[in-house]
């Protein structure tokens with residue numbers, strides 16, 4: 716029994732209750748362990764309502780690399796907006812009825828009539844991952860299995876960092892750079908436009924499970940960095956939460 720059904724049956728969800736999503740990640744292709752965002756029934760009878768996950772640290776926690784004002788607007792306005800618009804796009808939408816976020820991803824077909832779901836489901840999920848792969852007092856280098864995989868697949872951490880930086884720098888317009896695990900357990904770097912995600916299997920050019928993501932929309936950095944995306948990318952590495960990234964690999 717999934718959690719949504721369980722909550723529904725037990726009546727554990729009070730009207731208007733907010734349930735914080737729990738996330739686990741796994742790159743081994745085992746769907747049971749892949750990212751899961753719980754959703755709940757609400758008192759209007761709609762089957763799935765997505766709620767804005769709280770930022771896992773203070774808005775100023777990533778200073779000076781990512782400033783408080785940017786984080787506040789990014790989470791409270793942009794991420795909140797994607798969440799709200801996702802719920803609106805799903806309302807009365809039979810195609811995606813009752814689906815969790817990853818099932819929605821897998822059922823997107825790229826048609827224009829699905830654009831609202833595609834963009835806002837992506838925005839909802841991508842930002843949740845983004846907040847979690849950053850932390851105060853983080854940065855440095857990965858350790859353990861992740862470090863070994865990076866060395867194996869990119870040659871060295873520095874070579875990985877260079878390739879990731881190049882990918883993120885070269886995103887034209889708005890989008891994301893990703894470190895992903897592919898079906899063959901190999902790490903690869905890719906990017907997606909807008910709010911697309913490598914888990915949108917009918918849409919993404921390169922498919923995989925993202926374990927690290929960097930938002931390179933201008934709203935992610937412009938207040939502090941203006942047009943200097945390169946400096947933002949450099950400083951991102953000072954806040955990467957490598958232990959979370961490793962956890963995301965399952």
Ligand code: MN3
Pocket residue numbers: 789793842930932934935
């Ligand atoms: Mn953003």
